[in-house]
Amino acid sequence: MKTKSLLLFLLFLFVSNLVPAQGTDTLKAKQAADSLKRNFVAKMQDFAKSSAKKSKAELEADKAVIDQIRIFEQVRKAMQKAKNYLSNGLDTPGIKTELKAIDDDFTRASDGVFINKGTAQTFRNLTATAKILTELLNKANTRKINLDANQQQLNNFRYQLDSLSGEPALFKFPQDSVSLTKYLQKVVLVAYEIKPVDSMLKIANTNIQSLLAQVNVTVFKLQNHLDEIAAYQQAMADNSFKREFGDLSSPEGHYRPFGDILSHSWVKGGMTLGFYAENNYGKLFTLLLLVFLSYTYLKSLKGIYTESNLLRPDMEGQLVIRYPFLSALLIVISIFQFIFRSPPFVLNVIFWLISCVSLSIIFSKFINKYWMRVWTFMVILFMLAAVDNLVLQASRTERWLILIISAVGVVFGLFTLLKGKRDTLREKWIVYSIGFMVLLEAFSMLANILGRYNMAKTLFISGYLNVVVAILFLWTVRLINEGLFLAFNIYSGQDKKLFYLNFSKVGKRAPLLFYGLLVAGWLVLFGRNFPAYNYFSKPLKEFFSADRTIGDYTFSINTVLLFIVIIVISLIVSKVVSFFATDKHLEHKDDQKRYGIGSWLLLVRIAILAIGLFLAIAAAGIPVDRITIILGALGVGIGFGLQTLVNNLVSGLIIAFEKPVNVGDIVDVDGQGGTMKSIGFRSSVISTWDGADVVMPNGDLLNAHLINWSLGGNRKRLSIIVGVAYETDLEKARRVLMEVLGNEDRIAKNPGPVVQFEQFASSAIDIKVYFWSRHIGQALATKSDLIVAINEAFKANDINIPFQQQEITVRYPKA
Template sequence: MAATAESVVVPTDSVKDNYVSRMQDFFNKSAKQSVSDFEQDRASVRRNQVFEQIKTISRHAGSFLKKGFDTAAVRTELKEIIRWHQLSKDGVFNNQGSAHSSRNLTTTFNILNTLTTEVSTYKKRVDNYQDQLINYRLQIDSLTMDKSLFVVSEDSVQLSQYLGRLHVLSKEISPVSKQLTKNISIIQTLQNELNLELMALENDTEEIRYYQQQIAEKTFDKEFAPLWEESVYNRPIQEILHLSVIKAKLALTYYLKGNWARLLFLIAAVILVVYYLFSLKNSLKNQGQMQAESAMLLAQPLISGTVIALSIVQFLFVNPPFVFSTILIITQAILISVILRKHISNYWMTIWLCLVGLYILAVLDNMVLQASRSERWCMILIASSTFLLGLFSLINRSRHAELRERWILFPIGLMTVMELLSLGLNLAGSFNIAKVLLVTGLLNVVVTIIFLWVLRLVNEGLTYASSIYKKQERKLFYINYDRVGKRAPLFFYLILILGWFVLFGRNFYEFRLLSEPIHDFFYNTHKLGSYSFTVINIVVFVLIMACATILSKIVSFFASGPQPHHNERDGSQFHLGSWLLLIRITIIFTGFFLAFAAAGIPIQQITLIIGALGVGIGFGLQTLVNNLVSGLIIAFEKPVNVDDMIEVGGQSGRVKSIGFRSSVIMTTEGANLIIPNGDLLGSRVINWSQGTARKRLTSHIEVKYGTDLEKVKSLLLAITEKNEQILSIPTPIVQFASVSAQSVALDLFFWVKANKDTGQIKSDIMVTINNIFRQENIVLALPAQELIVNRQQPNDQID
């Protein structure tokens, strides 16, 4: 049995095994083919996208290339800058003589700074253009390196079609690609030229700065031989003058080119001030105040307005070249001379003209950039003349009484001392400090006198404006001159004092030594932990917010007033009213966003601040926000306006102001009632100034029973017709209210303007009624009671 069991063989299905293996091979191949097909399909879709993107970028790049970049113009400007650069080095690096002139170093330094700015501007434009070119190039290259482009089909037909598409695409983008490569090469060459010139300018600027520091450290040392000794180096005066004229022209041209916007603002300011003065003069004539013709300010409005605008707006020009600031000051001095000729004595007019003449000579001498014996003798002549003129003005005390401001003698005394020092230092050979003292001494007197008379002109203008413009007008931006006053505000004096200090101090190199560390402190990057910042950004942020707040308050202060404004056409009242609140809110929000933008704070930070405010509102600022939002609603819907007569919460009065959080109402008793805007908006308010601007009054009268009622009615109506404060339309009405045993009650209804004193009108009406009734023997009813007394005798008793 065992042997039989071992000999049993299990049969196998060979056909089935072959079938399974073939099926497994089939499925494996199918899976691989499916994966391959999927990859091919996905690559095909991606290839189509890449092809379209390449075409799109190529079209954009082609359009950008068609706009082009004028490299020829940049190279022409660069050649001109290089030529001016080499020319400006004359007298500093070439033909410098025995010593450097401080004036020449300063002028050359300003020119090189201007040229550096020009080259930096061109370099920035070239860099931006190159960045755009490289960006297009990188986008095309990155797309051509896409993996999907390297996935090819095993099908020869599909492969052939794909290669055909690649060939067509290559032809389409090839011109753009070649042009990009060519332009990048050209721009890189131009970039190298700009970088080389920029580096040369910066090196020369640093070297001039070193020379200036050396001169500052040896301020009172002898740079040149004394005048009684023979000069070591003498350059022909013609060459010096030619060089000086060229450098002055160059400095002025480039400065005006870089500050054309400020120059346009200066012209606009002059036009605005002149227009205002002509308007003021015409208003005086229309009111019959002919003394305006003899006024200093309005005798020549064109000249006066130009002087005022130039004196204030000139401080917007930062670090101007000497020739530019000199032109402005001489222009002001000449215009002031025209104004003063009829308003000061001949003696002081002569002194002033002599000072202006000497100042012009001094600034012309200061424009000579290299020292020479001829110039030094001219300096001695000018300094001596100025010293004698100043000394004569101080000694001649009999003429001091003619001065309205005696303190003007202090600048004259300072000038006299400075000119004496200049004279001695020049003789000894300390040329640079002598030249600075010569010009600065005269400058301080001329600028002081100009600013003094500008203040007089401004104060005179405010005086006339306060007397003429009793109400706010649209053409004057609704300025309330009752609040402005008749004198310039304190900050105007501070601006002129600070301006005098700047004009006086920037003639000294030490002034720049003091200002540069301050500049570095404000503009250099500082770190606080991981946060980087500059002080100037913080200052700008604070200043813009402060200016926005102050401007908002100024608008509210100068534009608000108790009187309404009348429309010239229809006589209707026009109120600034709650528009002031909208203007103030606009100023605050504009200042807020400008402050963030100027400080370089990203917009995400504003979002964080708004989110923080949202949390604060949720916790404890609901009331404040409610009042702020209510103020906005009042400003837009205008249920009440400034100067409106209203009644709220049992209190009546005139709306004095509408603020961010609360409104102020002046009650009839004279007190200020401060109401939060939320309470004002949520209360039932009676507004007597809106709608028809009329108010109905009622007078209750009781006459004795038996009086002729028709006569009383006609008398009452006649009284209302004669009273000019009572409106004729709607017509007054007399109604009989009630009848009693002793009297007949009448109600007199009449209308008055809502802004009138209704209590006084009612009082006047009652007085008139009483007088008329007395004349007509009409008796007013009096309260009466009938008392019946029953008297009985003691003996009259009934049994």
């Protein structure tokens, strides 16, 4: 349209200019021409105005068409997304089933606390129920968050469709009837497609609102009952010595069959264990991985001692490698059980049972039979107490059982203290824990008789727990020290501070640090049994978790400790990898040495430290801008005074990547020959043939004239010069020498030895023998033995090796 108007305008302009050119020169013609020009200008102005108006209208129409196409495309995409979301989104029946399961679990968990209460609440029942309701509340809250997200997404779809439907461009209709009819048909089609999607979105939104209402009711109910349990626990902690029941001799009040109590205790125990395992499967997997790594380490350690005939028949000081798998189980469970935060008691019982069985097998026939019987009987009493602690509701039957088992423990403990063979006891501290057990069990009996059920049950389980856990921890520390001591007996000691232990005392008395950690762990496990434990530990937890601010940076003591722990762990792991990978084991019978992973070790250590640093920074929440400030400060320090250090560090990286030398290579550096012992960040260590360790900075190592014999296969060419008399048959001498060289196995066959006649010397013909030693370590010994063999062969074949002679003539002048 625009092109056509432009052509008409040009044609009109041409004709108008042509007409005046054909006029006459008269005055009348000139006046007519002027009038014609004025009319032409007016007409051109009117034409321009109408053309501009028409072009603008056409432009607006074109823009509207483009916008309408874009909007229709966006509407189709939004509808498609909504359809896909609705087809793959909300599982209403599944959510209803989940909510019903939560309600069913709540009903089972309420037994003994909110229904069938009995005469009084029990601490174990409140604790188990609180754990179950907390897990159910977490599930309900998770579902609530998902439903809120789904509802928000549905609202976003509806808002997107409504906003697109209200776009002004959709209401700009075409001017001609044909285009208008087609456009209206398109609008009707889109509206027809939108209507069912919008209806589906409304229905889905209604369903979500209904489900949200149910979830909110469930969350409120769970939270309300958790608050009620917290109030029960607070009251129980405030009234720990209050009587809950009558004396054992008084008539029984509320009665519930003991079988029903066991049944609902079994159900709750299974629920707490299942929920906890579901939420902590990562930690359980980590525990199994640590057991496997510890087992691998102890097994290899035992293999080395077995191969070297270093195992003692009585296993004194070597008990840790008697059964590597059981030792790994005991050590890992005893130490890493504390990574599980607020575990259910049934999980602790499983851990302790595995540890007790492992320890019983480990020191069977090692400790005195008397103390073995004491340990076995103590484990039996502990397991009976642990099983009883899993019973969640009080009964007269259980009270009698507690009284009987407590009395047995008191009698047995007193007999052990008074008649026991203390001189044969491996760990003397066990006596104190047995005495403490007797005291606790005696108070448990008294509290039970007087109707203080919760106090009696707490003291009952705590008495036996304190003995068993103390023994487990004492022997765990002993086994750990044995393992480290055995490792340092067979590994060369680069740094005895590697594990921060005094190894001269290992096997006799554990270091004080380990005993401190042992006591702290024992206190935690012991204190968990008391109702007041949470209320004493809560302020401490709040102190460590409270946010503190320095400038714009917010942190807590927990994050700082976590940062330090991650850094320390990464440093220790890096040192352990360096220590056990670079040092060799005891030599094998075939005198072949096992070397470490070489210069790749440096990259491994750098990777470990880098990962540890980034994990520590992420865990502590340190802002990136703070890191840039630190890096800037380091840059300034490097520019002023750390050039040499950085040069050595960079040289270490070059060595790691280019590998001009590896750990275990035989090298010569500036006249210092030896074996490359280790390659570190800043410096490397060379063990010279004289037995000294030369510490050489990595920068000097790269800049020096480095000779690496191992790159060429550890071979070295040597030569021997021998002289024979002038009358000797030279070909015979050659054959004799080749025979001697051929009989020596330490000489390489390819390239083979060479015998060359060197020169006519003053008293002999010099013969030079060239040969390759198979290994540079045998080169000098091979050369020495060849000299002896050549001398013997020449004597046997009458070949004379002359010695240098000089004739001196002394002339005296005549008088």
